[in-house]
Amino acid sequence: MKRLDLAFYEQPTLDLARSLLGQYLVRRHPEGDIIAKIVETEAYLGAIDRAAHSFGGRRTKRTEVMFGKPGHVYTYQMHTHTLLNVVSGPVGTPEAVLIRAVEPIQGHEWVAANRPGVKRYDQTNGPGKLTKALGITMDLYGHSFQQDPLYIVEGETEMVIEAGPRIGIPNTGEARDYPYRFFERDNPYVSKFR
């Protein structure tokens, strides 16, 4: 399996959000890797996007990695959960793609171990759920998506993609309705609401 190269991550953010669908996220695990297909993403267009953490060029310890090179990990904490993003845009342009849902392809036993008592489709059909299922924590903040223990390889490209408004960002003016959410049609691992 071929790891995605830098040129892939250098695409415009909306293109990257679409292109990431179908690719395989690989999480190294001591007893066998977890491989999961990306089936839902959301684009956050940095300085011009009121819904983005980096809106207005806001540069803090939390958003710092978004200002760096594309293809790196932006993790942040949401209440009791960690959310996983792919940094995009050139250096100085704080954009990112949130990974909202994945479909486990390999390593189901380790996914199940990380999500005890949770039924199959509920294991990874949400941004906080998938990070728990794959054992992704704040430790990976700033990590490269081209290296162990978390990287992305070429997966599937033949899929039907739909777009719609992003989830969970009320009170952000017209940015609330931008169709920056992308997902694979009819995939049962896509988070359901709206």
Add this chain to the structure above:
DNA sequence: GTTGGGATGTACT
């Protein structure tokens, strides 16, 4: 040093 808020998930009624 302290306060408050959030790109969520789960349990409960």
Add this chain to the structure above:
DNA sequence: GTACATCCCAACC
């Protein structure tokens, strides 16, 4: 449908 867990971190003393 509502409640709340419990964490990073920004903003302000």
